[in-house]
Amino acid sequence: MNVVTTTQVIDPATERVVTTVELADEAATDAAIDRAHRAQVAWRAVAPGDRARLLRRFAEAVDADLEHLARLEVTNSGHTIGNARWEAGNVRDLLHYAAGIPERLLGQQIPVADGVDITFHEPLGVVGVIVPWNFPMPIAGWGFAPALAAGNTVVLKPAELTPLTAIRLGELALEAGLPEGVFQVLPGKGSVVGQRFVTNPKVRKVVFTGSTEVGTQIMAGCARQVKRVTLELGGKSANVVFADADLEAAAASAPDGVFDNAGQDCCARSRILVQRSVFDRFLELLEPAVRKVRVGDPAEASTDMGPLISAAHRQRVADFLEPTTDIAFTGTCPEGPGFWYPPTVVLPAAGTERVLTEEVFGPVVAVIAFEDEAEAIRLANDTEFGLSGSIWTSDVGRALRVSRAVEAGNLSVNSHASVRYWTPFGGFKRSGLGRELGPDAALAFTETKNVFIATT
Numbered sequence: 001m002n003v004v005t006t007t008q009v010i011d012p013a014t015e016r017v018v019t020t021v022e023l024a025d026e027a028a029t030d031a032a033i034d035r036a037h038r039a040q041v042a043w044r045a046v047a048p049g050d051r052a053r054l055l056r057r058f059a060e061a062v063d064a065d066l067e068h069l070a071r072l073e074v075t076n077s078g079h080t081i082g083n084a085r086w087e088a089g090n091v092r093d094l095l096h097y098a099a100g101i102p103e104r105l106l107g108q109q110i111p112v113a114d115g116v117d118i119t120f121h122e123p124l125g126v127v128g129v130i131v132p133w134n135f136p137m138p139i140a141g142w143g144f145a146p147a148l149a150a151g152n153t154v155v156l157k158p159a160e161l162t163p164l165t166a167i168r169l170g171e172l173a174l175e176a177g178l179p180e181g182v183f184q185v186l187p188g189k190g191s192v193v194g195q196r197f198v199t200n201p202k203v204r205k206v207v208f209t210g211s212t213e214v215g216t217q218i219m220a221g222c223a224r225q226v227k228r229v230t231l232e233l234g235g236k237s238a239n240v241v242f243a244d245a246d247l248e249a250a251a252a253s254a255p256d257g258v259f260d261n262a263g264q265d266c267c268a269r270s271r272i273l274v275q276r277s278v279f280d281r282f283l284e285l286l287e288p289a290v291r292k293v294r295v296g297d298p299a300e301a302s303t304d305m306g307p308l309i310s311a312a313h314r315q316r317v318a319d320f321l322e323p324t325t326d327i328a329f330t331g332t333c334p335e336g337p338g339f340w341y342p343p344t345v346v347l348p349a350a351g352t353e354r355v356l357t358e359e360v361f362g363p364v365v366a367v368i369a370f371e372d373e374a375e376a377i378r379l380a381n382d383t384e385f386g387l388s389g390s391i392w393t394s395d396v397g398r399a400l401r402v403s404r405a406v407e408a409g410n411l412s413v414n415s416h417a418s419v420r421y422w423t424p425f426g427g428f429k430r431s432g433l434g435r436e437l438g439p440d441a442a443l444a445f446t447e448t449k450n451v452f453i454a455t456t
């Protein structure tokens, strides 16, 4: 008997069932990988200008569907409509950027005796992209856009909780004229579809974004076949505020730095380190900024923060607060239905509290004091993660010194901006392996080949 597994998609702001989605099993995953494998032979041979044109058309299709994609994300993920529009726009922009790649994937000519040495950036083949639930559209795009541009085919697995925008992106790719099998979206369980990306030898690279725990398993699984991996994993980023900073600006923007997407953001600045001489003043400024965060209906343009993704995740967030955790103040949130959680500021007493060392992935921020620059750097680096962070200071020399000393892939000075599709993104330490985005993104989807041609 053929048993089809399905999953219910829930609107996290209302707890209502939106739709039911079929989940692929192992046989369907292998069939999709086979299709991708066959399609890649023709896709890599498409003339660079034609591949670029198809990617541009895909970008235009996303643009034409932008409002629909954004609304779908609001319903499926509880993202605020403003964020969801930015996320769909990010995929569009990334596809336009990727459309510049096929004609610029340049090799080298290297001087040798008795001939010429030339290098080629060959596509890898089939790429499996595994996406988490927190940013379903952009994170999918960061994998599939450069991979396709470099001549690979892609099978994309969205997270179980958030498959809707990915499914729509798959339809748009076909409508834009991408050949059958070049870009497929396969909703399914991580333990089934995701694992098959790891074990099926026809998949030549796995791009994984998600928890450090699962990322570690994927890396170990891929090692058996020496399969290429890019890992974008967790974070526990520091927002370092020095006494010489514009304290008003630092406090006013700190909620944005951690509560954006309800804190379900790998770049969330979930530890605010404040120089002791301005600690009390900073908290005085932070409190009204936190109370001002409007939590509610994500479809309303005036809303700053929507719900968490699920009831289970809300419980997980709540569990980080131990009975002894000192809660400084909180914002407000609706009663329910919906998986709401208020913006919460805590003052942990010891460096061992879980809220200081583990990724909460919710709207909870810990504020701690430091004495001087050396202690700020030590505390910022006192984590197994190294993804992101901010430094607030009016001293340019200090900004550069601290930026160089903090072990993280993406730092901002007097800002919380982390992601631009044309600049590289990725983590140090247990936050990941490899870089996405930026001018070299496509090279991560190629093998460099050297060819010597004898002239004698």
Ligand code: NAD
Pocket (backbone or CB within 6 Å): 130, 131, 132, 133, 134, 135, 139, 157, 158, 159, 160, 188, 189, 190, 191, 193, 194, 195, 209, 210, 211, 212, 214, 215, 217, 218, 231, 232, 233, 234, 235, 265, 266, 359, 361, 387, 427, 431, 432
């Ligand atoms: P998760 O690790 O539970 O799942 C991520 C994806 O992996 C999902 O699609 C899931 O189905 C799949 N998966 C689960 N088990 C698998 C397995 N055994 N084999 C293959 N695939 C498997 O993570 P999540 O809860 O969906 O996402 C939250 C995590 O993602 C956080 O830790 C967050 O920091 C991280 N994240 C990192 C970045 C980054 O760029 N560094 C960006 C966003 C999210």
